[in-house]
Amino acid sequence: MAMWSLWSLLLWEALLPAAVHGAQVHGQIGGSVLLAAECPPGFQVREAIWRSLWPSEELVATFFRGAPETLYHSRFLGRAQLHKNLSLALQPLESGDSGNFSVLLVDTGGRARTQILQLKVHDAVPRPVVQVFIAVSGDAQPPKTCQVLLSCWAPNISDITYSWRREGTTDFGIEPSSLFTDGQVLKVSLGPGDKSVAYSCTVSNPVSRDVATVTPWESCHHEAAPGKSSYKDMVLVVVPVALLLTLAGLLSVWHPCYSGKKQKDICTDRVAPETENPLVGLQR
Known part of the structure; x- marks a missing residue:
């Protein structure tokens, strides 16, 4: 029934x-x-x-x-x-x-x-990753300022939204014209008075949210501490060294007999039998 x-x-x-x-x-x-x-x-x-x-x-x-x-x-x-x-x-x-x-x-x-x-x-939203990119200084840039791009990213998550907040303010204080890539990237201009200013990126979906905070002035190239390499210095050093290592690797592949003493001994051993064979034939 x-x-x-x-x-x-x-x-x-x-x-x-x-x-x-x-x-x-x-x-x-x-x-x-x-x-x-x-x-x-x-x-x-x-x-x-x-x-x-x-x-x-x-x-x-x-x-x-x-x-x-x-x-x-x-x-x-x-x-x-x-x-x-x-x-x-x-x-x-x-x-x-x-x-x-x-x-x-x-x-x-x-x-x-x-x-x-x-x-x-x-899925539950993971902790986002915030990266700081510093613009190259130019003559048109006001003195003692730092142009910064802040990139926020959450891996392997769909249906998420990004939002930014300048900490220490009553409102978000973020102009829409400063946001790019659906709010994932924020462009800010910092001065000496912004050394302690922090920016927070919030990643959220309908069921969860998480926040990551960064103080971008610490990454500005003109504020690099003595003894520490800036991003520009790192590029000037790493790129030439990488090119030299690449050329050395190619040279060792094309000319294995020039890649070291041990390799020269191996090449000498390979040549020896070829020079001895004709003499053995003549003696017979």
Whole structure:
């Protein structure tokens, strides 16, 4: 009788008008989420059916005459719980749980209502990485200033947004014209009075957020401490040395006999048999 009632409800739902689309629900991998069934005033539910519609249609939970059931062999087996108010709880969430869910509600008067909710499951946002890039000084640049590009990046995460804040101010204080690459890059101009000013990058998605803070003046090339190489000095030293090592490697490949004393001995040993063979032939 229960199975007959279930199939009757499914057939009834197919003949119903378009379903009511509910809000989008967000959850985090490893966490929990509640899919709420909304009932109009005076709607006394007698039967309910929860289904997952993607990637394949599956029964997740049902409610018939006061008896909830969640033991259907769907991918949510053991992770689904039907509450008394007919809302569906899922935990722990997995990355493949994202998709649409439908709930069919039938009241004691025979009225039916179908609601569809969209579940999106997200990764937790990791700590972002902030890099500081210093512009090369020029004549047009005011004295004792530092033009800085701040780049914020969070690896292997989708559906994220970037925002910047200048610490110590009541508002964000960031001009939209200073932001690039959808807010991922910030351009700032610093002076001697900004030595202790810090900038924070916030990376967020609908379920989590994290922040990284940097004091960019410490990386300015004209503030490099004695005995420490600036970015420009590093380029002037590393690039020529790398070129010399590359040329030396190529020379050793083309002329193995010139790559050292040991190699010269090996080449000499290789030449010796070739010079001895003609003499042996003559003696015979």
